[in-house]
Amino acid sequence: MDTASKFNGASGRIAFVQARWHEEIVDRARVGFAGEIAALDFDDDQVDYFTVPGAFELPLHAQRLAESGRYAAVVCAALVVDGGIYRHEFVASTVLDGLMRVQLDTGVPVCSVVLAPHHFQVRPEHVEFFGRHFVEKGVEAARACAVTVASLTALQLQPVAGGAADM
Structure with missing residues:
Protein backbone atom coordinates (compact mmCIF):
# COMPACT_ATOMS: atom_id res chain seq x y z
CA MET A 1 0.00 0.00 0.00
CA ASP A 2 1.43 3.38 -0.97
CA THR A 3 0.81 5.17 2.29
CA ALA A 4 2.97 8.20 1.52
CA SER A 5 0.75 9.29 -1.36
CA LYS A 6 -2.20 9.44 1.02
CA PHE A 7 -0.59 12.37 2.89
CA ASN A 8 -0.16 14.81 0.01
CA GLY A 9 -1.40 18.36 0.42
CA ALA A 10 -2.10 20.50 3.48
CA SER A 11 -4.63 18.04 4.90
CA GLY A 12 -2.01 15.31 4.66
CA ARG A 13 0.04 16.51 7.58
CA ILE A 14 0.57 14.65 10.83
CA ALA A 15 0.62 16.30 14.26
CA PHE A 16 2.77 14.68 16.94
CA VAL A 17 2.04 15.94 20.46
CA GLN A 18 4.09 14.86 23.45
CA ALA A 19 3.96 15.58 27.16
CA ARG A 20 6.95 17.17 28.90
CA TRP A 21 6.64 15.10 32.06
CA HIS A 22 9.41 12.50 31.90
CA GLU A 23 10.50 14.09 28.65
CA GLU A 24 13.77 12.11 28.50
CA ILE A 25 11.65 8.98 28.09
CA VAL A 26 8.63 10.31 26.18
CA ASP A 27 10.93 11.98 23.64
CA ARG A 28 12.04 8.49 22.62
CA ALA A 29 8.56 7.91 21.15
CA GLU A 67 -10.52 20.36 14.11
CA SER A 68 -8.06 22.65 12.32
CA GLY A 69 -8.40 20.69 9.09
CA ARG A 70 -4.61 20.75 8.67
CA TYR A 71 -3.95 17.21 9.84
CA ALA A 72 -4.79 13.77 8.50
CA ALA A 73 -3.81 12.27 11.86
CA VAL A 74 -2.69 13.20 15.35
CA VAL A 75 -0.26 11.14 17.43
CA CYS A 76 -0.01 11.69 21.20
CA ALA A 77 2.69 10.48 23.58
CA ALA A 78 3.00 10.58 27.37
CA LEU A 79 4.19 8.58 30.34
CA VAL A 80 1.74 8.52 33.25
CA VAL A 81 3.46 7.15 36.35
CA ASP A 82 2.34 5.97 39.74
CA GLY A 83 3.65 8.66 42.06
CA GLY A 84 2.69 6.72 45.17
CA ILE A 85 -0.99 7.60 45.14
CA TYR A 86 -3.79 5.86 43.32
CA ARG A 87 -4.19 8.53 40.68
CA HIS A 88 -2.21 7.52 37.62
CA GLU A 89 -4.78 4.99 36.42
CA PHE A 90 -7.51 7.64 36.50
CA VAL A 91 -5.33 10.10 34.61
CA ALA A 92 -4.35 7.53 31.98
CA SER A 93 -7.94 6.38 31.55
CA THR A 94 -9.21 9.95 31.26
CA VAL A 95 -6.56 10.84 28.70
CA LEU A 96 -7.20 7.75 26.57
CA ASP A 97 -10.96 8.24 26.75
CA GLY A 98 -10.45 11.85 25.67
CA LEU A 99 -8.24 10.87 22.75
CA MET A 100 -10.78 8.27 21.62
CA ARG A 101 -13.52 10.89 21.82
CA VAL A 102 -11.45 13.28 19.70
CA GLN A 103 -11.06 10.79 16.89
CA LEU A 104 -14.69 9.70 16.98
CA ASP A 105 -16.00 13.28 17.14
CA THR A 106 -13.70 14.68 14.44
CA GLY A 107 -13.11 11.69 12.16
CA VAL A 108 -9.36 12.35 12.38
CA PRO A 109 -7.37 9.33 13.59
CA VAL A 110 -5.61 9.80 16.92
CA CYS A 111 -2.84 7.31 17.63
CA SER A 112 -1.73 6.91 21.22
CA VAL A 113 1.64 6.30 22.79
CA VAL A 114 0.26 7.08 26.25
CA LEU A 115 1.61 4.48 28.63
CA ALA A 116 0.97 3.95 32.34
CA PRO A 117 3.36 1.31 33.71
CA HIS A 118 2.54 -0.29 37.04
CA HIS A 119 5.96 -0.17 38.64
CA PHE A 120 7.92 2.72 37.15
CA GLN A 121 10.57 4.38 39.29
CA VAL A 122 13.08 7.00 38.22
CA ARG A 123 16.02 4.61 38.31
CA PRO A 124 18.54 4.14 35.50
CA GLU A 125 17.32 0.66 34.62
CA HIS A 126 13.68 1.83 34.38
CA VAL A 127 14.58 4.92 32.39
CA GLU A 128 16.61 2.77 29.98
CA PHE A 129 13.93 0.07 29.69
CA PHE A 130 11.03 2.49 29.14
CA GLY A 131 13.15 4.63 26.83
CA ARG A 132 13.62 1.59 24.56
CA HIS A 133 9.95 0.72 24.93
CA PHE A 134 8.88 4.21 23.88
CA VAL A 135 11.05 3.97 20.75
CA GLU A 136 9.22 0.74 19.82
CA LYS A 137 5.83 2.30 20.54
CA GLY A 138 6.76 5.34 18.43
CA VAL A 139 7.57 3.02 15.53
CA GLU A 140 4.25 1.21 16.01
CA ALA A 141 2.39 4.53 16.13
CA ALA A 142 3.96 5.62 12.83
CA ARG A 143 2.87 2.39 11.16
CA ALA A 144 -0.63 2.57 12.64
CA CYS A 145 -0.96 6.21 11.64
CA ALA A 146 0.06 5.57 8.02
CA VAL A 147 -2.11 2.48 7.61
CA THR A 148 -5.14 4.02 9.30
CA VAL A 149 -5.10 7.17 7.21
CA ALA A 150 -4.60 5.14 4.04
CA SER A 151 -7.47 2.79 4.87
CA LEU A 152 -9.82 5.64 5.79
CA THR A 153 -8.92 7.39 2.55
CA ALA A 154 -9.66 4.19 0.63
CA LEU A 155 -13.04 3.92 2.37
CA GLN A 156 -13.95 7.40 1.16
CA LEU A 157 -13.15 6.36 -2.40
CA GLN A 158 -15.25 3.20 -2.35
CA PRO A 159 -18.92 3.33 -3.30
CA VAL A 160 -21.29 2.42 -0.52
CA ALA A 161 -23.06 -0.92 -1.01
CA GLY A 162 -26.50 -0.63 -2.52
CA GLY A 163 -25.67 2.51 -4.48
CA ALA A 164 -26.14 4.85 -1.53
CA ALA A 165 -24.39 8.20 -1.45
CA ASP A 166 -21.09 8.84 0.29
CA MET A 167 -20.92 8.14 4.00
Whole structure:
Protein backbone atom coordinates (compact mmCIF):
# COMPACT_ATOMS: atom_id res chain seq x y z
CA MET A 1 0.00 0.00 0.00
CA ASP A 2 1.43 3.38 -0.97
CA THR A 3 0.81 5.17 2.29
CA ALA A 4 2.97 8.20 1.52
CA SER A 5 0.75 9.29 -1.36
CA LYS A 6 -2.20 9.44 1.02
CA PHE A 7 -0.59 12.37 2.89
CA ASN A 8 -0.16 14.81 0.01
CA GLY A 9 -1.40 18.36 0.42
CA ALA A 10 -2.10 20.50 3.48
CA SER A 11 -4.63 18.04 4.90
CA GLY A 12 -2.01 15.31 4.66
CA ARG A 13 0.04 16.51 7.58
CA ILE A 14 0.57 14.65 10.83
CA ALA A 15 0.62 16.30 14.26
CA PHE A 16 2.77 14.68 16.94
CA VAL A 17 2.04 15.94 20.46
CA GLN A 18 4.09 14.86 23.45
CA ALA A 19 3.96 15.58 27.16
CA ARG A 20 6.95 17.17 28.90
CA TRP A 21 6.64 15.10 32.06
CA HIS A 22 9.41 12.50 31.90
CA GLU A 23 10.50 14.09 28.65
CA GLU A 24 13.77 12.11 28.50
CA ILE A 25 11.65 8.98 28.09
CA VAL A 26 8.63 10.31 26.18
CA ASP A 27 10.93 11.98 23.64
CA ARG A 28 12.04 8.49 22.62
CA ALA A 29 8.56 7.91 21.15
CA ARG A 30 9.11 10.92 18.90
CA VAL A 31 12.49 9.51 17.84
CA GLY A 32 10.96 6.13 16.99
CA PHE A 33 8.03 7.77 15.22
CA ALA A 34 10.21 10.12 13.16
CA GLY A 35 12.54 7.30 12.11
CA GLU A 36 9.73 5.01 11.05
CA ILE A 37 7.67 7.68 9.30
CA ALA A 38 10.81 8.52 7.27
CA ALA A 39 11.26 4.81 6.49
CA LEU A 40 7.69 4.85 5.16
CA ASP A 41 8.80 7.56 2.68
CA PHE A 42 7.19 10.50 4.45
CA ASP A 43 9.02 13.79 4.48
CA ASP A 44 9.87 15.16 7.90
CA ASP A 45 8.25 18.44 6.87
CA GLN A 46 4.90 16.61 6.75
CA VAL A 47 5.02 16.25 10.54
CA ASP A 48 4.51 19.09 13.03
CA TYR A 49 5.77 18.48 16.55
CA PHE A 50 4.13 20.00 19.64
CA THR A 51 4.72 19.72 23.38
CA VAL A 52 2.28 20.10 26.27
CA PRO A 53 2.94 20.13 30.02
CA GLY A 54 1.53 16.68 30.79
CA ALA A 55 -0.72 13.87 29.62
CA PHE A 56 -3.87 15.58 30.85
CA GLU A 57 -3.43 18.35 28.27
CA LEU A 58 -3.20 15.97 25.31
CA PRO A 59 -6.91 15.53 24.46
CA LEU A 60 -7.66 19.25 24.14
CA HIS A 61 -4.60 19.85 21.99
CA ALA A 62 -5.44 16.81 19.87
CA GLN A 63 -8.98 18.11 19.45
CA ARG A 64 -7.86 21.58 18.34
CA LEU A 65 -5.34 20.09 15.92
CA ALA A 66 -7.88 17.63 14.50
CA GLU A 67 -10.52 20.36 14.11
CA SER A 68 -8.06 22.65 12.32
CA GLY A 69 -8.40 20.69 9.09
CA ARG A 70 -4.61 20.75 8.67
CA TYR A 71 -3.95 17.21 9.84
CA ALA A 72 -4.79 13.77 8.50
CA ALA A 73 -3.81 12.27 11.86
CA VAL A 74 -2.69 13.20 15.35
CA VAL A 75 -0.26 11.14 17.43
CA CYS A 76 -0.01 11.69 21.20
CA ALA A 77 2.69 10.48 23.58
CA ALA A 78 3.00 10.58 27.37
CA LEU A 79 4.19 8.58 30.34
CA VAL A 80 1.74 8.52 33.25
CA VAL A 81 3.46 7.15 36.35
CA ASP A 82 2.34 5.97 39.74
CA GLY A 83 3.65 8.66 42.06
CA GLY A 84 2.69 6.72 45.17
CA ILE A 85 -0.99 7.60 45.14
CA TYR A 86 -3.79 5.86 43.32
CA ARG A 87 -4.19 8.53 40.68
CA HIS A 88 -2.21 7.52 37.62
CA GLU A 89 -4.78 4.99 36.42
CA PHE A 90 -7.51 7.64 36.50
CA VAL A 91 -5.33 10.10 34.61
CA ALA A 92 -4.35 7.53 31.98
CA SER A 93 -7.94 6.38 31.55
CA THR A 94 -9.21 9.95 31.26
CA VAL A 95 -6.56 10.84 28.70
CA LEU A 96 -7.20 7.75 26.57
CA ASP A 97 -10.96 8.24 26.75
CA GLY A 98 -10.45 11.85 25.67
CA LEU A 99 -8.24 10.87 22.75
CA MET A 100 -10.78 8.27 21.62
CA ARG A 101 -13.52 10.89 21.82
CA VAL A 102 -11.45 13.28 19.70
CA GLN A 103 -11.06 10.79 16.89
CA LEU A 104 -14.69 9.70 16.98
CA ASP A 105 -16.00 13.28 17.14
CA THR A 106 -13.70 14.68 14.44
CA GLY A 107 -13.11 11.69 12.16
CA VAL A 108 -9.36 12.35 12.38
CA PRO A 109 -7.37 9.33 13.59
CA VAL A 110 -5.61 9.80 16.92
CA CYS A 111 -2.84 7.31 17.63
CA SER A 112 -1.73 6.91 21.22
CA VAL A 113 1.64 6.30 22.79
CA VAL A 114 0.26 7.08 26.25
CA LEU A 115 1.61 4.48 28.63
CA ALA A 116 0.97 3.95 32.34
CA PRO A 117 3.36 1.31 33.71
CA HIS A 118 2.54 -0.29 37.04
CA HIS A 119 5.96 -0.17 38.64
CA PHE A 120 7.92 2.72 37.15
CA GLN A 121 10.57 4.38 39.29
CA VAL A 122 13.08 7.00 38.22
CA ARG A 123 16.02 4.61 38.31
CA PRO A 124 18.54 4.14 35.50
CA GLU A 125 17.32 0.66 34.62
CA HIS A 126 13.68 1.83 34.38
CA VAL A 127 14.58 4.92 32.39
CA GLU A 128 16.61 2.77 29.98
CA PHE A 129 13.93 0.07 29.69
CA PHE A 130 11.03 2.49 29.14
CA GLY A 131 13.15 4.63 26.83
CA ARG A 132 13.62 1.59 24.56
CA HIS A 133 9.95 0.72 24.93
CA PHE A 134 8.88 4.21 23.88
CA VAL A 135 11.05 3.97 20.75
CA GLU A 136 9.22 0.74 19.82
CA LYS A 137 5.83 2.30 20.54
CA GLY A 138 6.76 5.34 18.43
CA VAL A 139 7.57 3.02 15.53
CA GLU A 140 4.25 1.21 16.01
CA ALA A 141 2.39 4.53 16.13
CA ALA A 142 3.96 5.62 12.83
CA ARG A 143 2.87 2.39 11.16
CA ALA A 144 -0.63 2.57 12.64
CA CYS A 145 -0.96 6.21 11.64
CA ALA A 146 0.06 5.57 8.02
CA VAL A 147 -2.11 2.48 7.61
CA THR A 148 -5.14 4.02 9.30
CA VAL A 149 -5.10 7.17 7.21
CA ALA A 150 -4.60 5.14 4.04
CA SER A 151 -7.47 2.79 4.87
CA LEU A 152 -9.82 5.64 5.79
CA THR A 153 -8.92 7.39 2.55
CA ALA A 154 -9.66 4.19 0.63
CA LEU A 155 -13.04 3.92 2.37
CA GLN A 156 -13.95 7.40 1.16
CA LEU A 157 -13.15 6.36 -2.40
CA GLN A 158 -15.25 3.20 -2.35
CA PRO A 159 -18.92 3.33 -3.30
CA VAL A 160 -21.29 2.42 -0.52
CA ALA A 161 -23.06 -0.92 -1.01
CA GLY A 162 -26.50 -0.63 -2.52
CA GLY A 163 -25.67 2.51 -4.48
CA ALA A 164 -26.14 4.85 -1.53
CA ALA A 165 -24.39 8.20 -1.45
CA ASP A 166 -21.09 8.84 0.29
CA MET A 167 -20.92 8.14 4.00
